[in-house]
Amino acid sequence: MSDLITQAQPPLEFIPPAFNPLVYQVARWLLPLWTRWRVQIVDVKVHHAERLVELYRQFQVGEIRFMMAFRHPSVNDPFGLFQLLARCIPQVAKQQGVKLDLPTHAHFIYDRGIPLWAGKPVGWLLSQLGGTPIRRGRVDLPGLRSIRQLFTDGRFPMAAAPEGATNGHAEIVSPIEPGIAQFGFWCVEDLHKANRDQEVLIVPIGIRYYYVAPPWDAIAQLLTQLEADCGLTAPTAADLPEITGVPSTVSPQQLLLYRRLLRLSEHLLTVMEDFYSRFYHQNLKIPVTEAESPLSVNDAIAARLQRLMNAALSVAEQYFGLQPKGTVTDRCRRLEQAGWEWIYREDLDNLAQLPPAARGLADRIAEESALRLWHMRLVETFVSVTGRYILEKPSVDRLAETLLLVWDTVTRLKGKDPTKRPRLGPQRVEITIDQPISVTARRAAHQTNRRQAVAELTQDLQTALEKMVLDGSPSASARSVPSEL
Numbered sequence: 001m002s003d004l005i006t007q008a009q010p011p012l013e014f015i016p017p018a019f020n021p022l023v024y025q026v027a028r029w030l031l032p033l034w035t036r037w038r039v040q041i042v043d044v045k046v047h048h049a050e051r052l053v054e055l056y057r058q059f060q061v062g063e064i065r066f067m068m069a070f071r072h073p074s075v076n077d078p079f080g081l082f083q084l085l086a087r088c089i090p091q092v093a094k095q096q097g098v099k100l101d102l103p104t105h106a107h108f109i110y111d112r113g114i115p116l117w118a119g120k121p122v123g124w125l126l127s128q129l130g131g132t133p134i135r136r137g138r139v140d141l142p143g144l145r146s147i148r149q150l151f152t153d154g155r156f157p158m159a160a161a162p163e164g165a166t167n168g169h170a171e172i173v174s175p176i177e178p179g180i181a182q183f184g185f186w187c188v189e190d191l192h193k194a195n196r197d198q199e200v201l202i203v204p205i206g207i208r209y210y211y212v213a214p215p216w217d218a219i220a221q222l223l224t225q226l227e228a229d230c231g232l233t234a235p236t237a238a239d240l241p242e243i244t245g246v247p248s249t250v251s252p253q254q255l256l257l258y259r260r261l262l263r264l265s266e267h268l269l270t271v272m273e274d275f276y277s278r279f280y281h282q283n284l285k286i287p288v289t290e291a292e293s294p295l296s297v298n299d300a301i302a303a304r305l306q307r308l309m310n311a312a313l314s315v316a317e318q319y320f321g322l323q324p325k326g327t328v329t330d331r332c333r334r335l336e337q338a339g340w341e342w343i344y345r346e347d348l349d350n351l352a353q354l355p356p357a358a359r360g361l362a363d364r365i366a367e368e369s370a371l372r373l374w375h376m377r378l379v380e381t382f383v384s385v386t387g388r389y390i391l392e393k394p395s396v397d398r399l400a401e402t403l404l405l406v407w408d409t410v411t412r413l414k415g416k417d418p419t420k421r422p423r424l425g426p427q428r429v430e431i432t433i434d435q436p437i438s439v440t441a442r443r444a445a446h447q448t449n450r451r452q453a454v455a456e457l458t459q460d461l462q463t464a465l466e467k468m469v470l471d472g473s474p475s476a477s478a479r480s481v482p483s484e485l
Contacts, residue, residue: 019130072161137337184439206468215425282311302387
């Protein structure tokens with residue numbers, strides 16, 4: 001959502017899914033070109049594609065209903081997934097002699113906020129491709145009804161990101177939300193009431209990105225740009241923080257870039273700590289225990305970042321009158337919903353007919369709400385940052401991921417659009433299809449204790465996604481299928 005909202009807006013309308021075969025065919029031919037040229041994903045490989053082929057076969061003959069629960073590290077994930085369903089699955093099915101009805105597509109769940117920052121044409125396109133929106137942070141009855149209906153009776157299987165949002169890390173799975181498990185149990189109950197004996201499955205899908213060639217020069221150039229944006233001069237060896245525990249396999253060039261990133265991160269933290277302390281009266285002093293036992297540079301950055309995120313969220317929560325409850329993600333969701341309620345006014349029947357004075361006040365509230373949400377957007381960038389992500393497993397991919405998160409922050413501080421990320425180099429994406437999890441097999445447990453059954457299914461899905469991250473390696477599977485972009 002744009003931070004430059006200055007006027008109250010009418011209520012957000014539900015965008016009903018309306019799959020259009022013509023729009024789908026146009027997207028099927030154009031998206032691979034866009035993916036290669038604009039997104040710079042030049043190859044998609046799929047591990048265990050035969051599992052998804054079999055699931056589509058069973059779905060199309062009426063034996064099962066299933067939802068694909070995919071990792072969501074990047075905003076580019078839909079391009080790889082579209083390639084998986086539109087081209088790879090038919091290709092593998094043909095190789096195996098399995099006849100599938102085309103298109104092999106999916107109804108998908110997307111955040112209602114996407115059309116707000118991407119534009120109304122994107123909302124139209126998502127609808128025409130069979131997507132259904134959901135509003136985070138509230139009980140969205142129209143959205144939930146649509147998901148429930150599509151899961152039970154939709155033309156295609158379902159697809160959703162159980163993490164709820166991107167986290168910018170290919171090798172960190174954010175805590176997943178219980179909605180996916182709940183949707184599965186709803187589908188089981190709806191089928192049971194309709195005397196349908198289809199099995200309900202959830203299919204974990206892993207997504208990993210790799211640079212085709214290590215973009216060290218592009219990383220160095222972006223670091224130089226960000227250092228200049230933050231008023232830092234070209235570093236000397238004495239300017240850079242010393243770090244320990246770096247594997248001997250890390251080259252001097254890589255270590256230099258990492259130390260520069262640490263210096264930039266420490267500088268940004270200092271600037272933002274001063275900003276929130278001075279202008280928003282937040283207490284960001286180092287705790288006595290931390291001062292008495294100084295942390296390593298990485299752990300110190302992580303601790304400072306957690307305090308800073310809490311301060312930023314507190315600034316927004318104080319404005320909206322919210323209590324700081326739950327995880328950082330929970331707090332972000334509640335803040336987003338609170339802001340939308342004061343921007344997209346469901347409590348006003350007709351904005352156009354408001355008296356000028358009342359309309360002016362409504363506009364003022366909308367503008368201030370959007371500005372307060374800016375603090376929450378900063379925090380969203382760093383919800384999964386640990387401070388030790390690169391050090392634990394030094395790689396060009398991890399360094400690039402972290403650097404791009406820093407770029408997001410600096411871009412927001414400059415008042416620019418963080419959705420226009422720079423491309424450091426061509427990438428390939430590897431998608432892994434895991435064994436499906438039966439929801440139907442858990443129906444008895446769900447009837448006995450609904451909350452526990454949802455929690456256990458959610459944890460099993462979390463474990464499956466994390467295992468794929470741990471087991472993943474480039475081109476590790478001999479059964480991977482290259483798709484033609």
